[in-house]
Amino acid sequence: xxxxxxxxxxxNPLLPxxxxxxxxxxxxxxxxxxxxxxxxxxxxxxxxxxxxxxAALLNCTNPKEIVFTSGGTESIxxxxxxxxxxxxxxxxxxxxxxxxxxxxxxxxxxLKGQGYKVTSVSVDSYGRVNPDEIKNxxxxxxxxxxxxxxxxxxxxxxxxxxxxxxTRAKKIILHTDAVDSVGIIPMDVQALGADIVSFASNSxxxxxGVGGLYISRGTxxxxxxxxxxxxxxxxxxxxxxxxxxxxGVAAQIAAEKMDERTAHFKLLKDKLLRELPDYIxxxxxxxxxEESLPNLLSVSIKYIEGESVVLMLDDENVAASTxxxxxxxxxxxxxxxxxxxxxxxxxxGTLLVSFGIDNTEDEIPKFLEALKxxxxxxxxxxxxxxxxx
Amino acid sequence: xxxxxxxxxxxxxxNVGVIEKADGIGEVGNPICGDMxxxxxxxxxxxxxxxxxxxxxxxxxxxxxxxxxxxxxxxxLEEAKKITNKDVADALEGLPQNKLHCSNLGADALQMAIxxxxxxxxxxAPIIPSMKDIHDHGSKxxxxxxxxxxxxxERDTTFCDACNSSLEEDH
Numbered sequence: 001x002x003x004x005x006x007x008x009x010x011x012n013p014l015l016p017x018x019x020x021x022x023x024x025x026x027x028x029x030x031x032x033x034x035x036x037x038x039x040x041x042x043x044x045x046x047x048x049x050x051x052x053x054x055a056a057l058l059n060c061t062n063p064k065e066i067v068f069t070s071g072g073t074e075s076i077x078x079x080x081x082x083x084x085x086x087x088x089x090x091x092x093x094x095x096x097x098x099x100x101x102x103x104x105x106x107x108x109x110x111l112k113g114q115g116y117k118v119t120s121v122s123v124d125s126y127g128r129v130n131p132d133e134i135k136n137x138x139x140x141x142x143x144x145x146x147x148x149x150x151x152x153x154x155x156x157x158x159x160x161x162x163x164x165x166x167t168r169a170k171k172i173i174l175h176t177d178a179v180d181s182v183g184i185i186p187m188d189v190q191a192l193g194a195d196i197v198s199f200a201s202n203s204x205x206x207x208x209g210v211g212g213l214y215i216s217r218g219t220x221x222x223x224x225x226x227x228x229x230x231x232x233x234x235x236x237x238x239x240x241x242x243x244x245x246x247x248g249v250a251a252q253i254a255a256e257k258m259d260e261r262t263a264h265f266k267l268l269k270d271k272l273l274r275e276l277p278d279y280i281x282x283x284x285x286x287x288x289x290e291e292s293l294p295n296l297l298s299v300s301i302k303y304i305e306g307e308s309v310v311l312m313l314d315d316e317n318v319a320a321s322t323x324x325x326x327x328x329x330x331x332x333x334x335x336x337x338x339x340x341x342x343x344x345x346x347x348x349g350t351l352l353v354s355f356g357i358d359n360t361e362d363e364i365p366k367f368l369e370a371l372k373x374x375x376x377x378x379x380x381x382x383x384x385x386x387x388x389x
Numbered sequence: 390x391x392x393x394x395x396x397x398x399x400x401x402x403x404n405v406g407v408i409e410k411a412d413g414i415g416e417v418g419n420p421i422c423g424d425m426x427x428x429x430x431x432x433x434x435x436x437x438x439x440x441x442x443x444x445x446x447x448x449x450x451x452x453x454x455x456x457x458x459x460x461x462x463x464x465x466l467e468e469a470k471k472i473t474n475k476d477v478a479d480a481l482e483g484l485p486q487n488k489l490h491c492s493n494l495g496a497d498a499l500q501m502a503i504x505x506x507x508x509x510x511x512x513x514a515p516i517i518p519s520m521k522d523i524h525d526h527g528s529k530x531x532x533x534x535x536x537x538x539x540x541x542x543e544r545d546t547t548f549c550d551a552c553n554s555s556l557e558e559d560h
Contacts (some may be wrong), residue, residue: 100531172515305423307447311399324423324447345420350446381405381451383427383443384420 008356009152009180009296013274014246015205016213021249022207024240028242034230043241049306050248057204058197058214059188067234069246070264071211072179072200074224075104078213078235079196081222082110083144087173091141092116097129097158100148100341101177105335108146117141121246126288127156127340142172149178149197150185153286153323153336153352157181160216162184164193164278173219179203179211183254184295185262195219205357206250210243257338261357265294265323268355272297279372286342286350295356298323300342303385304378309351312377318371321352345384392482395452404458406441409477413506415498424450424490428458428498432506437461437469442498449481449488456480457495466503472496 005013014022025046031039033047039190048063056062069075069214084094096108098120108118121133129147135197138145147168150157160176167174181187182197189197196219200211215234227236254261265287276283276299286298301309306322313320324347325333333347351371379385391399395485407430418425424446431439440462442454457477463467478484547556 085475303445305446305450308399310449311448312397315400348420348423379444381402383416383425384445 001317003319004367005356005358006353006363006367007321009352009354011208012202012356013358014207015154015250017244017253018206018250022246025245030178032100032238033241034228034238046241046245050244050251053248053252053255054212057183057187057255058199060189060214061191062217064232065189065214065217067141067213067215067231068239068247069211069213069235070240071202072101072177072198073103073131075198075200075211075213076101076175076177076179077107078224079177079198079221080104080144080146081111081224083173083196083219084114084116085174086220086222087143089141091139093119093139093141093143095121095134095136095142095145096120096136097121097123097127097147099123099127099151099153099156099336101152101179104146104148104177105336123156123339125341126291127151127336128288128291129158129163131159131162131166134163138166138170138172138351142170144173144175146175146177149176149187150182150293151287151336152180152296153334154298154340155180155293156288157185157291157293158289160192160194167195168193173221180243180293180296183251184293185259189214196221196242200248201247203344204250204254206247207243210247212242212247213331234357244289250383257357264357265355267361268359268364269294269297271361272353272368275364275368279368280375283349284342284346286337286340295352296355299353299376300337300346301351302346303382304349304375306348306350309349309371309374310347312374313370316374318367318370321354323350323352390485391448392454392484394456394480394482395449398452398455398481399448402444402455404441404455404462405443407443408439408441410412411441411502412483413502413504413509415500415502417497417501418446418494420445423447424494426450426454426494426498428454428502430506431503432466435466437464437466445487446494449484449492450494453477453484453492453495454498457499461499466506469499470503472499534560 025091030043033040033044051063051066073178092115094116096104096118112118119137121129121137134145147158147163149160160246164174174194176194177198179198179200180203182199184257195216197214202208223236225236230239282302283301286300305322310322311318333344337350338349408431411429412429412432413489417426427443430437440458442458444451460472460480474492474496474547477495483494
């Protein structure tokens with residue numbers, strides 16, 4: 001039986017066109033784009049093509065503003081630490097939110113140890129940051145605001161353009177972690193107004209191990225990897241040609257098929273939202289219903305624990321994900337669910353469903369049947385269910 | 390990630406349920422920590438004649454409850470008192486390091502159920518709280534344990550000083 005993959009947030013498959021381009025790249029034995037000979041020129045040309053495709057996906061008119069990295073984690077580390085280091089003489093205060101990805105949280109924690117001060121603004125029960133809170137948190141020392149574009153656990157999209165108006169007026173650098181947005185929803189860096197945007201290739205069906213940054217011209221940022229003059233002196237190290245070529249093709253297809261993909265995701269998400277009540281009861285959706293990623297849905301199911309749900313769904317050939325404490329190997333449920341006020345016990349039963357372009361409408365009822373059986377089995381075992389019966 | 394035996398007991402848990410007129414009930418953990426286990430004992434002539442459990446928790450918590458119930462069934466109380474967390478984990482062919490605390494819950498629940506039986510026999514009132522109380526007040530009364538070294542810790546702590554492990558999410 002085929003597995004229903006509703007866990008695209010963990011990993012996306014490579015598009016066939018991406019695979020083909022990467023295999024071709026392996027076989028064509030690219031040289032080093034920095035070399036001054038034919039083989040080097042050929043590599044430099046391929047690198048340019050990929051950079052233009054990625055720039056186009058972000059509606060970035062100057063491809064030199066795109067810097068290739070080894071993925072979302074490096075991009076985020078680079079944005080935060082690079083800006084902090086380059087602007088330390090101006091100040092050491094950074095503003096962020098309570099629901100950021102660990103790449104942001106831990107980069108900032110590292111900086112705190114180096115004498116930086118971090119203000120973390122709260123979010124509402126839908127996971128939205130209030131731009132006024134950011135405005136109020138700004139001091140003369142503030143050098144960077146880092147707010148994620150969309151959240152990887154609940155899908156909520158932040159008002160980045162509004163925040164950018166505030167940071168622009170105060171000449172503070174704005175970074176947005178858009179790893180789960182770029183390639184999934186339209187991204188226009190000119191309209192957005194963020195100075196730095198982090199993204200990852202696998203989010204739009206390119207290979208893992210490659211990603212990038214949009215760094216607006218004139219933004220003060222240091223490299224975090226020092227060495228050669230690659231990537232306009234912003235990121236040293238011989239380029240990952242095979243990965244970058246794969247990302248370029250994935251970006252081109254993502255741009256072409258953006259509307260089609262978004263419509264497809266919305267169809268699946270709406271169907272799931274509509275039909276879930278026919279299969280299970282006592283659950284809550286997490287996140288914002290409108291300002292949200294179309295491909296992601298978080299639901300907290302009462303009286304059961306998420307890891308058990310995922311294991312049992314796996315037996316039903318359904319792949320999904322959870323954010324329960326037990327599954328993460330920590331004692332606490334996710335900081336995102338805590339920040340939006342989900343009850344501790346309910347958070348344990350949180351299931352994360354993330355769609356991909358390979359999912360079909362008829363997978364929804366199959367998934368729901370499997371979920372219904374799983375929830376019943378686990379609730380039959382659960383001591384918390386006795387009061388509800 | 391889990392052994393075959395763990396997955397077997399998770400998929401087909403033995404002795405799930407409630408014993409209506411149980412001679413002893415033990416309940417440990419709380420939903421906030423992610424695991425909660427209730428053990429019911431039917432005791433005749435000092436022997437565990439029947440044992441049932443209910444568990445809220447991850448795959449290993451359910452497997453531990455199931456395996457524990459298999460080990461304890463038919464044992465005398467003296468024998469059952471000697472069942473350790475390690476016995477359960479070993480019978481399951483091991484648990485991942487950060488899941489060992491689940492096996493502790495199992496043995497603890499059994500010991501509490503035996504204690505409850507002995508208390509009742511000696512005329513001490515049972516101290517089993519109702520589910521409602523646990524659901525509402527578990528956050529205050531419940532105790533959490535480090536998933537790596539199993540030492541008792543505060544719920545909101547982010548770092549276990551005992552084993553030097555970060556308790557933040559690892560994503």
